[in-house]
Amino acid sequence: MLVSTTSVVxxxxxxRYLGVVTGEAxxxxxxxxxxxxxxxxxxxxxxxxxxxxxxxxxxxxxEEMQKKAEGLGANAVIGVDIDYEVLGQNNGMLMVAVSGxxxxx
Numbered sequence: 001m002l003v004s005t006t007s008v009v010x011x012x013x014x015x016r017y018l019g020v021v022t023g024e025a026x027x028x029x030x031x032x033x034x035x036x037x038x039x040x041x042x043x044x045x046x047x048x049x050x051x052x053x054x055x056x057x058x059x060x061x062x063e064e065m066q067k068k069a070e071g072l073g074a075n076a077v078i079g080v081d082i083d084y085e086v087l088g089q090n091n092g093m094l095m096v097a098v099s100g101x102x103x104x105x
């Protein structure tokens with residue numbers, strides 16, 4: 001399945017628009033992850049643990065969106081937007097939400 005943030009894909013004209021599709025994933029930051037991230041904040045550098053968590057949540061959300069598009073008979077999703085939000089008590093959870101337009105190219 002073709003997934004693009006653009007509304008037009010060169011060489012692949014849209015023949016049918018099937019509607020908006022979405023996907024969401026929420027991950028919680030556990031105590032150990034928070035401890036190691038706090039140490040990173042103090043000493044500097046990137047938090048590979050959080051980065052892996054973000055990447056996993058993004059992949060889950062994109063996969064969910066693609067499955068919904070396939071269910072509509074789409075072979076592409078265009079105009080994809082990826083949003084990140086912090087949720088929960090003490091901002092202990094991260095949500096990744098994706099949306100796009102399911103189309104047939």
